[in-house]
Amino acid sequence: MPAHLEPESAAAADTARTVMDGSDIGRALTRISHEILERNKGGSDLVLLGIPSRGVPLAERIAERIASVEGYAVPVGSLDITMYRDDLRMKPARALLPTQIPNGGIDGRTVVLVDDVLFSGRTIRAALDALGDIGRPKAVRLAVLVDRGHRELPIRADFVGKNLPTSLVERVRVRLLGVDDVDAVTILGSEGEGA
Amino acid sequence: MKRHLLSAADLTRDDAELVLRTAEELRSLADRPIKKLPALRGRTVVNLFFEDSTRTRISFEAAAKRLSADVINFAAKGSSLSKGESLKDTALTLEAMGADAVVVRHSASGAPHRLANSGWVRSSVVNAGDGTHEHPTQALLDAFTMWRHLAPQSGGSLDGRRVAIVGDVLHSRVARSNALLLRTLGAEVTLVAPPTLFPVGIESWPVETSYDLDSVLPKADVVMMLRVQRERMHGGFFPTAREYSRRYGLDGRRMATLQDHTIVMHPGPMVRGMEITADVADSDRSVIVEQVTNGVAVRMAVLYLLLGGSQPAVSTEGLPE
Amino acid sequence: MTTYLIKNASILGGEPTDLLLAAGVVREIGSGLSAEGAETVDATGLVALPGLVDLHTHLREPGREDAETVESGTRAAASGGFTAVHAMANTEPVADTAGVVEQVWRLGREAGYCDVYPVGAVTVGLAGERLAELGAMADSAARVRVFSDDGKCVSDAVLMRRALEYVKAFDGVIAQHAQEPRLTEGAQMNEGELSGRLGLAGWPAVAEEAIIARDCLLAAHVGSRLHVCHVSTAGSVEIVRWAKAKGWDVTAEACPHHLLLTDELAATYDPIYKVNPPLRSAADAEALRVGLADGTIDIVATDHAPHPHEDKDCEWAAAAFGMLGLETALSIVQETMVDPGLLDWAGVAERMSYTPARIGRVADHGRPIEVGEPANVVLYDPAARRTVEASESASLSRNTPYAGMELPGRVVATFLRGTPTVLDGKLA
Numbered sequence: 001m002p003a004h005l006e007p008e009s010a011a012a013a014d015t016a017r018t019v020m021d022g023s024d025i026g027r028a029l030t031r032i033s034h035e036i037l038e039r040n041k042g043g044s045d046l047v048l049l050g051i052p053s054r055g056v057p058l059a060e061r062i063a064e065r066i067a068s069v070e071g072y073a074v075p076v077g078s079l080d081i082t083m084y085r086d087d088l089r090m091k092p093a094r095a096l097l098p099t100q101i102p103n104g105g106i107d108g109r110t111v112v113l114v115d116d117v118l119f120s121g122r123t124i125r126a127a128l129d130a131l132g133d134i135g136r137p138k139a140v141r142l143a144v145l146v147d148r149g150h151r152e153l154p155i156r157a158d159f160v161g162k163n164l165p166t167s168l169v170e171r172v173r174v175r176l177l178g179v180d181d182v183d184a185v186t187i188l189g190s191e192g193e194g195a
Numbered sequence: 196m197k198r199h200l201l202s203a204a205d206l207t208r209d210d211a212e213l214v215l216r217t218a219e220e221l222r223s224l225a226d227r228p229i230k231k232l233p234a235l236r237g238r239t240v241v242n243l244f245f246e247d248s249t250r251t252r253i254s255f256e257a258a259a260k261r262l263s264a265d266v267i268n269f270a271a272k273g274s275s276l277s278k279g280e281s282l283k284d285t286a287l288t289l290e291a292m293g294a295d296a297v298v299v300r301h302s303a304s305g306a307p308h309r310l311a312n313s314g315w316v317r318s319s320v321v322n323a324g325d326g327t328h329e330h331p332t333q334a335l336l337d338a339f340t341m342w343r344h345l346a347p348q349s350g351g352s353l354d355g356r357r358v359a360i361v362g363d364v365l366h367s368r369v370a371r372s373n374a375l376l377l378r379t380l381g382a383e384v385t386l387v388a389p390p391t392l393f394p395v396g397i398e399s400w401p402v403e404t405s406y407d408l409d410s411v412l413p414k415a416d417v418v419m420m421l422r423v424q425r426e427r428m429h430g431g432f433f434p435t436a437r438e439y440s441r442r443y444g445l446d447g448r449r450m451a452t453l454q455d456h457t458i459v460m461h462p463g464p465m466v467r468g469m470e471i472t473a474d475v476a477d478s479d480r481s482v483i484v485e486q487v488t489n490g491v492a493v494r495m496a497v498l499y500l501l502l503g504g505s506q507p508a509v510s511t512e513g514l515p516e
Numbered sequence: 517m518t519t520y521l522i523k524n525a526s527i528l529g530g531e532p533t534d535l536l537l538a539a540g541v542v543r544e545i546g547s548g549l550s551a552e553g554a555e556t557v558d559a560t561g562l563v564a565l566p567g568l569v570d571l572h573t574h575l576r577e578p579g580r581e582d583a584e585t586v587e588s589g590t591r592a593a594a595s596g597g598f599t600a601v602h603a604m605a606n607t608e609p610v611a612d613t614a615g616v617v618e619q620v621w622r623l624g625r626e627a628g629y630c631d632v633y634p635v636g637a638v639t640v641g642l643a644g645e646r647l648a649e650l651g652a653m654a655d656s657a658a659r660v661r662v663f664s665d666d667g668k669c670v671s672d673a674v675l676m677r678r679a680l681e682y683v684k685a686f687d688g689v690i691a692q693h694a695q696e697p698r699l700t701e702g703a704q705m706n707e708g709e710l711s712g713r714l715g716l717a718g719w720p721a722v723a724e725e726a727i728i729a730r731d732c733l734l735a736a737h738v739g740s741r742l743h744v745c746h747v748s749t750a751g752s753v754e755i756v757r758w759a760k761a762k763g764w765d766v767t768a769e770a771c772p773h774h775l776l777l778t779d780e781l782a783a784t785y786d787p788i789y790k791v792n793p794p795l796r797s798a799a800d801a802e803a804l805r806v807g808l809a810d811g812t813i814d815i816v817a818t819d820h821a822p823h824p825h826e827d828k829d830c831e832w833a834a835a836a837f838g839m840l841g842l843e844t845a846l847s848i849v850q851e852t853m854v855d856p857g858l859l860d861w862a863g864v865a866e867r868m869s870y871t872p873a874r875i876g877r878v879a880d881h882g883r884p885i886e887v888g889e890p891a892n893v894v895l896y897d898p899a900a901r902r903t904v905e906a907s908e909s910a911s912l913s914r915n916t917p918y919a920g921m922e923l924p925g926r927v928v929a930t931f932l933r934g935t936p937t938v939l940d941g942k943l944a
Binding site: 080082083084088089090091092093094095096097098099129133134135 | 213216217220221223227228229231232233234262499500501502503504505506507508509
């Protein structure tokens with residue numbers, strides 16, 4: 001990686017702008033959790049599947065909030081979409097990320113896919129293909145922390161933490177405790193990295 | 196990873212661990228209703244088998260098909276190979292068909308090296324066993340099986356684990372590949388055989404050697420029995436099958452000297468009653484059937500990592516935790 | 517017949533002088549020579565050596581004219597500075613009768629690039645079962661004196677004893693390919709740490725040494741002459757040294773590839789390096805060089821073994837044994853022996869011309885460059901360097917292990933009885 005792309009570099013730090021801090025993220029997830037429950041009329045038959053890597057801790061946090069409201073645990077898992085990516089052939093073979101389908105499976109359930117940033121929509125397209133190989137859910141919903149626009153496919157999110165208008169040259173970076181050392185969503189100029 | 200998998204020595208520790216972790220992800224596919232992933236859609240994998248090996252061929256075939264690759268099986272029997280067509284001409288034919296990977300099994304040591312390095316083909320070459328040289332995917336599936344059983348109790352690695360490999364080391368490509376790979380993964384390998392079945396120069400291998408199975412067994416975490424062909428008897432490598440079994444076979448009495456957690460492996464096909472008795476092969480310690488299941492997952496991992504992207508996986512990136 | 521005046525040649529590396537070659541002999545030697553109508557060759561900086569004699573060449577004709585013919589093989593020989601070669605008997609049909617050896621001998625005469633001395637088979641069809649008609653071959657027009665089953669070993673001790681005894685009647689010699697067959701079944705490369713690692717069946721040194729030791733004892737017992745082909749191991753050098761110390765009539769040859777190359781090359785699995793006996797360890801190569809320098813090894817012989825492309829463009833085990841050698845032999849001797857100071861040019865003449873001719877009982881070759889001697893002369897530029905190109909070989913085959921390698925020296929001219937077979941580095 002060239003030095004000027006390092007997120008820690010001075011150039012990136014200069015142009016980084018925090019748009020959500022820890023408490024913003026917490027509130028957004030709480031709201032999403034309530035919206036999911038409302039839309040689903042409760043937590044029964046729900047399965048939350050995070051898309052690795054940062055969709056997974058988000059799914060877990062939503063599940064915690066649902067559990068505290070409903071009083072019972074909602075199944076949480078992860079769904080790796082690496083092999084379903086449409087740009088698989090454009091880079092060296094990528095390492096796989098964990099796929100963990102909860103014991104009850106997904107057949108006849110409402111699956112909520114959870115990801116950090118919704119951008120082109122290609123990741124979600126891949127996730128829908130991956131789901132189809134695993135089972136037949138009753139319905140599939142999409143929850144994202146940030147929707148930054150610029151869709152390239154007819155896909156939209158059902159639950160959005162924050163709509164974030166961006167320009168194509170900008171990068172949105174999500175950091176989450178557990179994976180990273182801080183909870184934060186930042187926008188970086190064209191020099192930075194992110195989704 | 197390199198473009199070809201010819202020898203277990205081609206794999207760095209990072210490469211090998213990437214294969215194991217990828218295999219771990221892929222292993223769960225066997226439990227799903229649709230045992231198929233789209234990663235190699237449109238890629239062509241040729242199984243080029245100059246030597247009969249139904250098990251290995253089927254394993255590679257299942258692996259490639261589960262990744263949605265097109266598979267062409269090219270066996271010596273019933274093809275032009277049995278009419279004496281050369282390795283080179285066969286390779287040129289496959290190249291013309293647009294093979295992306297050639298999985299080759301050959302009775303001549305080094306044949307996959309020739310295929311990969313002679314300029315005959317541009318595809319990736321995967322060694323599926325060459326003569327008495329190497330069988331790297333077998334070593335990977337063996338290591339994967341050990342790793343699943345032993346690594347969770349030892350910090351996720353095989354560091355310091357003791358593996359005894361017993362039998363016809365001289366003629367065994369499995370022993371060669373395992374010795375190299377297990378060393379890379381940090382395990383301590385002891386090869387056990389009668390002196391006639393060790394190759395010259397064994398003392399320079401990165402392994403311990405012993406002529407005495409009974410002294411090795413109590414310390415081992417893994418005991419891998421190698422197939423011993425009865426024909427070797429006629430080469431004078433040992434006097435009789437009975438004497439061989441008595442000195443180097445794994446039977447119930449010897450199994451009782453193993454530690455509680457020790458597993459028993461065999462690359463197959465087994466010669467029951469020769470190197471292993473039926474009660475050992477069918478015991479709870481035996482992971483021989485699991486080795487077969489793991490073989491498909493490991494070969495999927497290898498094919499995916501070699502062919503899934505624009506070039507082989509860059510293993511040093513590792514996996515994000 | 518053209519007369520050649522060679523100016524400023526350094527005979528065996530000595531002071532530059534002129535040589536006049538006329539009517540097939542060396543007419544005059546001295547400084548400032550001139551001759552009316554003579555073709556002048558400027559040999560400033562060149563070493564003049566007696567025409568080289570190879571005791572071990574495979575010309576493949578009759579039978580494998582796709583690999584080499586007597587004509588192409590002798591062209592390669594001339595390019596390498598040879599004026600005489602001994603053609604091994606493992607042709608198809610085998611050179612085990614007077615008819616076949618005369619055919620080869622005649623083909624050599626017609627080709628005209630160098631003299632061809634057929635080697636006769638020791639046993640019928642090289643089968644190692646019964647003696648071929650050694651006497652008939654000796655009495656034929658080819659006047660065979662060297663007998664060998666090369667490629668195969670006369671492993672039967674009784675048969676070897678009889679052969680050694682029988683050739684005494686016509687001052688012949690048995691040139692043994694020392695390879696104990698049971699110890700080398702399926703053997704592919706030198707047996708050692710590397711063969712174990714590569715999974716290639718080993719060819720142990722003891723399989724060579726045991727036969728050499730036995731044959732030395734047999735030759736001593738029956739009072740006959742033994743020549744040991746392509747000695748390849750340090751142990752073999754020791755055994756030959758011991759036999760010579762006993763005063764026994766044993767001679768031995770080493771091949772250029774065994775002086776220069778080692779078994780590490782097998783790790784490429786490229787059968788261009790597959791040869792019999794196999795390339796050995798660096799310590800073996802070192803022992804051969806020392807043995808060649810101190811005279812334990814009497815001569816350098818090429819074991820030039822042409823093979824068609826397809827016999828090398830395959831997997832190792834399926835490939836043929838052998839490599840080209842005639843055109844690179846002198847360069848490799850310079851590289852391994854002369855440049856490191858182990859041998860001077862007089863020593864090279866001894867080991868590549870005088871002694872091989874003496875072992876083969878060839879009268880008109882291996883003669884010193886002196887007035888009145890046959891004008892078999894090589895002019896060699898030791899200061900030149902060249903990168904070996906397989907495609908430039910005069911051989912019909914391309915199986916040189918030296919392709920792409922930079923070697924010292926270049927044969928500028930070869931004269932066979934006063935007629936140039938090579939001039940200005942090109943075949944005449």
